Amino acid sequence: MTESAPRALRSDFEICSPLRISIASQAPASNGRTGPVISPPPITPPTPPGENTQAFTCADVTGGTPGTVRVTDIRVSRELGFDRFVIQFDGSVPAFTVKRQTKPVFTQGGSSQTITLSGTAGVLVQLHTASQAGTYSGPTDFTQADFRVLKEARLTEDFEGYVAWGLGLGSTACMRVFVAKISPSRLIVDFATTSS
16 A cells, blocks of 8 residues: 555545544643644534525515415414414415504405404415415414414415415514515514514
């Protein structure tokens, strides 16, 4: 075996190794031993692709782009520091309005009957030029009493190109509304569960 073989192996190891170890010094370690002191490189956590980490605000939000789309999924989740409501689409996120309400009382489209959701405050999420009939067959009423803010999410309208979801909140809360543009596109509404 020649000297070049171990050197080539060492180079391959250094190139392929997921953790590069740098030798900071040959000084004695704090426990009295001598030898190299190994310092791992700093690690920056990745930012999820397509997600906007904007601040929470206490204001209504509008956005989206014109175009007819279909809802393909609805999700709710409890995350560290916020509760989340997500609407997923088969195309771009349509024009939308996310409006805060002092009470969790909503009018059902078509019948005009009022319904009261769990909680003490509400948010109405309206989608313009959208439909979910035939493309979303999941639950249309999510009740999660163990969530800190988002207590209930219920479909209130899917009629003549408008889809609306009422969100019952356990308390008034600031929200972060943003669009994830990576496929599949989603409208995401987060409710702060901690005070800043």
